[in-house]
Amino acid sequence: MTFAILLVLLVCLLLTGMPVFAGLALFGAAVLMIAEPGAINLGELIFGKLDTYLLVAIPLFTLMAQFMIRGRVVDHLFGTTHTLTRHLPGGLGVATVIACTIFAAISGSSVATALTIGSAAIPQMIRYGYSPRFALGVVGAGGTLGILIPPSGPMVLYGVISDTSIGQLFMAGLVPGLVLAAIFALWCMGFAWRKGQGRREERATLGEIAAALRRSVWALSLPPLILGGMYAGVFTATEAAGVGALAALLIAVLVYRSLGWRDIWHSALDAARTSSMLFLILAAAAIFGHALTKLRIPNEIVELVAHYDLSQTGFLIAVMLLIMLLGMFLETISIILITTPVILPVLIALKIDPVWYGILLMINLELALITPPVGMNLFTLKAVSHAPMGEIIRGVAPYFFLMVLGLALVMALPQIALFLPGTMF
Amino acid sequence: MSNPDSGARIAARAADRLSRLVSDVSIAVAGLAMLTSLCLVVYGVVLRYGLNQPQTWLDEVVGYLLVATVMLGACDALRKREHIAIDLLTARLGRRGRFLVAALGLVAVGLTALLFIDEGWETVAFSRMVDMRSTGYLAAPLWIVQALIPLGGALLLLNATTLLARLLSGDLAADDLAPPAAAEQQTPPAERRP
Numbered sequence: 001m002t003f004a005i006l007l008v009l010l011v012c013l014l015l016t017g018m019p020v021f022a023g024l025a026l027f028g029a030a031v032l033m034i035a036e037p038g039a040i041n042l043g044e045l046i047f048g049k050l051d052t053y054l055l056v057a058i059p060l061f062t063l064m065a066q067f068m069i070r071g072r073v074v075d076h077l078f079g080t081t082h083t084l085t086r087h088l089p090g091g092l093g094v095a096t097v098i099a100c101t102i103f104a105a106i107s108g109s110s111v112a113t114a115l116t117i118g119s120a121a122i123p124q125m126i127r128y129g130y131s132p133r134f135a136l137g138v139v140g141a142g143g144t145l146g147i148l149i150p151p152s153g154p155m156v157l158y159g160v161i162s163d164t165s166i167g168q169l170f171m172a173g174l175v176p177g178l179v180l181a182a183i184f185a186l187w188c189m190g191f192a193w194r195k196g197q198g199r200r201e202e203r204a205t206l207g208e209i210a211a212a213l214r215r216s217v218w219a220l221s222l223p224p225l226i227l228g229g230m231y232a233g234v235f236t237a238t239e240a241a242g243v244g245a246l247a248a249l250l251i252a253v254l255v256y257r258s259l260g261w262r263d264i265w266h267s268a269l270d271a272a273r274t275s276s277m278l279f280l281i282l283a284a285a286a287i288f289g290h291a292l293t294k295l296r297i298p299n300e301i302v303e304l305v306a307h308y309d310l311s312q313t314g315f316l317i318a319v320m321l322l323i324m325l326l327g328m329f330l331e332t333i334s335i336i337l338i339t340t341p342v343i344l345p346v347l348i349a350l351k352i353d354p355v356w357y358g359i360l361l362m363i364n365l366e367l368a369l370i371t372p373p374v375g376m377n378l379f380t381l382k383a384v385s386h387a388p389m390g391e392i393i394r395g396v397a398p399y400f401f402l403m404v405l406g407l408a409l410v411m412a413l414p415q416i417a418l419f420l421p422g423t424m425f
Numbered sequence: 426m427s428n429p430d431s432g433a434r435i436a437a438r439a440a441d442r443l444s445r446l447v448s449d450v451s452i453a454v455a456g457l458a459m460l461t462s463l464c465l466v467v468y469g470v471v472l473r474y475g476l477n478q479p480q481t482w483l484d485e486v487v488g489y490l491l492v493a494t495v496m497l498g499a500c501d502a503l504r505k506r507e508h509i510a511i512d513l514l515t516a517r518l519g520r521r522g523r524f525l526v527a528a529l530g531l532v533a534v535g536l537t538a539l540l541f542i543d544e545g546w547e548t549v550a551f552s553r554m555v556d557m558r559s560t561g562y563l564a565a566p567l568w569i570v571q572a573l574i575p576l577g578g579a580l581l582l583l584n585a586t587t588l589l590a591r592l593l594s595g596d597l598a599a600d601d602l603a604p605p606a607a608a609e610q611q612t613p614p615a616e617r618r619p
Contacts, residue, residue, distance in 0.1 A: 017515035017526040019508035022533035029540055042540065043548025047571050050492045053484045056462055059494060063463060234474065238487075242466030265456065269501075272455040276498030277507045279491070284537070331509055373513050 003297045003342065006031065010288070010338070011329050020334055021280040028288030035294040042287055049286040050279055053238060054160050058153045059275035060241030064248040065107035066267035068219070069116055071252025071259045076216040077102055078120045083212040087203035090192025092128050093138045094185045096121040100142030101181040104149040105223035106248070110332075110369050114143025114377045118384040130198045132387055133395040134191065139384075140377045140392065141184055141399030144366035147332065148359070149177035151226055151244070154332050155362060156237060157282070161340045162347075164354045166237040167230045168421035172355045173362060174227070176417050180363070180406045187402055218251045231424060278333060285337030298345045305346050312350050316357070316411060319343060320364055327368025331376055335365060356410075359417040363407045370396040370403075437590035444587040445504065451580050452501035458493040465490070485561040489570045496577025500584040503534060506602065520599070524592070527599035531589040538585060541578030549575065 014023045029042070068074070081095040081102070088094055096117060103113050118139040125135035147154045150170030159166035192198050204212070213220075226244045229235035235243060252259035292298065305315055319339075326335050340361075347357055369377040372393055381392045410416050469483040502508055515526045551557070552568035559565045591597040 014511045015514050016529060017510050017512050018530045018533040019503075019510045021508060022530070022537040025537045025540060026533060041547065042544040043546070043571065043574055046541070046545070046574055047492065047548065050495055051488045051570070052491070053488045056466065056487050056491050059459060059491065060463060060466065063459065235470070238466060239470050242463055243470055245463055246467050268456040268459045269452055272452060272459045272494050272498040273502045273505060273507050275459070275491075276455065276495045276502045277509060279495040280499055280502075281509070283495075329511065329513070331511075333509075374511055 002295060003292070003301065006292070006297075007326075007338075011326075014330070014334075020331070021277075021284040023284075024281065024288050024334070024338075025284035028284065028291045031291035032287070032294060035291060042290075045286055045290055046283045049283055052160060054166065054236075055156065055279070055282075057151070057156045057166070057237040057241040058278065059271050060238065060245045061108040061151050061153060061156075062274050063267060063271040064222075064241065064245040065109060065112050066270050067245065067248040067252050067259060067264075068103075068106050068222075069112065070263045070267055071248070071256055073106075073216075073219045073248075073252065073256060073258075074099070074103060074116045074120060076256070077219055078117065080212040080216040080220075082124075083204045083208055086201040088189055089200060090130075090188040090190075090198055091200060092121070092125050092130065092198055093134065093188030093192060096125065096135075096138045097142045097181055097185045097188060100139070100145050101149060101177070102220065102223065104146040104177070105151070105227070106219070107146055108151040108153045110144050110146035110366070111376050111380050113146035114139055114380045115384060117142065118381060122381075122385050125198070128199045130192070131195075132385070133391055134188075134197055135395070136381050136385060136387055136392050137395030137397075137399055138184070138188060140370050140381050140396040141402070142181075143377050143380065144369045144403070145177055145181055147365055147369075148173050148180065148362045150174060150230075151237070151241065152362065153278070154336055154365060155358065157278075157333065158336050158340060158358050158361060159237075161337065162344050162354050162358065164358060165421075167233075168355050168424060169358050170227065170230055170237070171420040171424055172359050172417040175420055176359055176363065176406065176410050179409065179416060180366075180403065183402050183406060184399065187398065191398075218255045222247055222251070231420075233424070281333050282337060285334070288338065289341040292342060298342050301342055302345050302349050305349065310350075312352055313411075315346060315350055316352065316360065320360065320407065320411075323361065323364045324367060324371070327365065327375075328371050329374055330368075331374065332365040332368055335368065336361070353414070353418065355421055356414045356417055359410055360407065363403060363410060367400060367403050367407070370400060431594070433594040434591075434596045437587065437594040437596050441587040441591050441596075444500075444583045447580060448500045448504055448584055451497045455494045455498035455501070458490045458497070462487050462490045462494070482562040485559060485563050485565070489565075492570060492573050496573040497580070499577050500580040503581060503584050503588070508534075523599040527592055527602040528589065530602065531585045531592065535582055535585040535589070538578045538582035542575045542582065545571065545574030545576075545578055 010027050013027055014020060078099045081098040085091045085094040100113050100117050103117055107113055121139055122135045126132055150173050155169045155173060156166055159169050222244060225247055226240045230240050323335060347354055369375050372378060378392055382389060465483050465487050469480060473479040549568045549571050552571055557567045559567055
């Protein structure tokens with residue numbers, strides 16, 4: 001009950017429009033002052049949270065994405081996927097989904113994926129006879145794959161907070177991510193075929209396919225480098241991010257010749273700003289989390305679950321519904337940071353695999369990205385397309401149900417997520 | 426509000442120009458820390474897997490560089506409106522409402538910065554008093570890196586205060602301080618105001 005009241009108060013505070021990090025820090029400090037007057041000592045807590053080697057993976061993946069975005073690598077990627085799928089019904093939609101999947105494996109960010117692919121794909125889809133609603137839906141949903149398909153910034157954050165292997169989380173996200181991408185692609189094909197949308201083209205010749213692959217082979221080599229290195233146990237997440245960022249830099253500078261010194265410098269500044277924004281929320285959430293611990297909220301929730309004798313499934317469904325509700329008002333990072341410390345003790349008590357839960361959380365956070373009123377990918381689509389918000393929401397609506405289907409699948413069949421990490425190392 | 430050349434506006438603008446300069450230097454150091462982290466991580470990989478000479482001090486330094494990146498980048502992130510805020514309700518407000526929201530946001534940032542300064546300084550003082558050192562290979566005096574917390578807080582406070590002064594003097598519109606759309610956050614922010 002206390003947690004519910006605090007959560008409602010926090011959401012109300014954040015709805016005043018103040019920066020999330022400030023709202024979380026001030027609210028957490030105020031609760032701490034009431035719970036334990038005169039003994040806060042937050043400096044060490046903040047420093048301890050930030051001084052974490054594993055977290056360095058996030059700015060380095062951000063830097064890698066910046067190099068790829070500024071290096072215009074996405075144009076080559078989208079061209080290649082279009083060449084491969086142009087003969088299929090809804091071929092351009094399928095190409096967009098595949099490009100999102102590959103870019104998700106490069107950028108680790110959903111917003112960056114929707115923005116980058118959307119800028120190239122939406123105008124082209126409309127030009128090829130697809131309805132704007134269809135184009136917006138594909139990009140909005142495909143973009144969400146950024147946080148499920150590794151590498152993923154939110155996954156690193158969850159891994160650090162829950163003390164779960166980031167390598168295992170990355171591997172666990174891969175198959176569900178590909179399954180969701182396949183579901184999206186099949187939906188595109190079925191929808192375009194049924195509604196007669198889009199212009200189908202001739203199948204690409206082997207020569208065209210080879211030429212397209214030659215153009216994008218370097219960009220395509222990044223995901224296997226990162227994931228392969230982690231799967232084989234060669235790299236830690238941070239090392240994979242470092243090697244990935246260096247490889248992205250070399251590809252953009254030496255192969256595509258599209259990145260200069262100025263771009264490199266601005267990429268570093270942008271990555272520093274983004275990291276600062278992200279980790280200040282982390283530091284503030286640490287204060288809030290500390291307050292919750294002082295109030296014994298995680299213990300209370302464990303006791304509540306024991307009292308009602310909730311099963312694994314019952315608890316997971318309740319948590320997923322709560323996160324879905326929070327996802328309508330908060331963005332993904334805040335949801336991870338606010339809920340994970342509270343839910344983790346229950347996961348342990350109910351013997352729920354934290355890797356499995358992490359993947360369910362990520363799929364649910366994908367939903368948060370496209371659920372109004374606060375859905376980051378909806379805002380991204382609005383900025384890219386200038387389409388009315390109602391049209392965007394109607395466009396992504398079918399994908400909401402497809403993602404719920406994906407969530408139910410991974411919940412019913414945990415091995416979809418857990419098979420690959422089980423074979424690691 | 427007041428006329429463009431009023432004393433309050435001129436003073437607020439001058440103070441803000443100074444804090445912008447400080448913010449520019451600060452983000453440049455954060456960017457350098459970012460690139461140094463990249464170099465060190467890659468150097469560590471080469472040493473570990475190429476020459477079989479793992480260097481444990483690298484992990485420690487990279488962790489400190491992350492603290493530097495975060496704390497020194499915070500004020501510029503404020504100026505470039507990169508800190509996430511939920512504008513679900515506030516986007517529908519009128520001019521006066523948006524002004525209040527912008528002022529409230531800056532006050533909240535200022536108070537949080539004060540919290541960082543106060544709590545961070547206490548930690549630094551304690552670490553100095555007991556000569557606390559890192560547990561890693563370097564055994565570095567912790568207060569030096571911990572000082573980044575109050576320093577980052579001070580930079581944030583300076584920028585929040587001068588932006589608030591410009592807002593209150595009418596030199597800055599509330600919309601200039603509103604958080605950008607998600608997409609805008611991903612674009613090069615070189616020319617973004619304020």
